[in-house]
Amino acid sequence: MLPEPPLLEIAGKPLLSWHLEKLANAGVRRVMTSLPDPTGEISRLLGDGRRFGLRIEPLDAAGEPVTGPQAIVAALAQRRGEPVAAISADLWTHYDFARLPRRPRASAHLVLVDNTALHPHGDLALLADGQVREGHGMKLTFSGIGVYAPHLLEAHARPADSPSARHRTALTDVLALLGWAMARGEVHGEHYTGPWTHLTSPDRLWELDGVVEL
Incomplete structure (x- = not known):
């Protein structure tokens, strides 16, 4: 059986x-992780982060681990007014994390990539002015890399007639908040055309291993 994607060796x-x-080479010094770790192997790999030149802390909400889109909202709440850069742990890319803005122009900055055979219709449209929108038109795929501003959480406190109110729960998922922000033109992004792959199957790993640029 293959290990979890973050532990797959390339x-x-x-x-x-x-x-x-x-991340360390890009100048990052603090990382919060929200990875399921039933065997403890990820914790053993990470330690306290000093071997990577980082300070690594588990992310939790109310004492409970959180994963997926909810983790971004929890991280924003925990960071208390600071933006959060989030990177999916199951992707391989040559994208330079130092290119990510320290603060988004508005509510969020998303890195989009070309569509794949497994996801031919994409997720979001990138407009000429850099805005990212839902809806019709040519769409690209969200890479799993983004930066989120603290005021994205303001959608959680909007009046009951706001679009986000239909989705509101305790620490609602960031996808609902992004939908609200995109409708207001507050999400920007970039189109990255370099190497990127989502490790969805063993075949994707075998294709990468041995051809990675070191």
């Missing part, structure tokens, strides 16, 4: 290690 190194080293 060119002899776990995928998670590649991400953390790139």
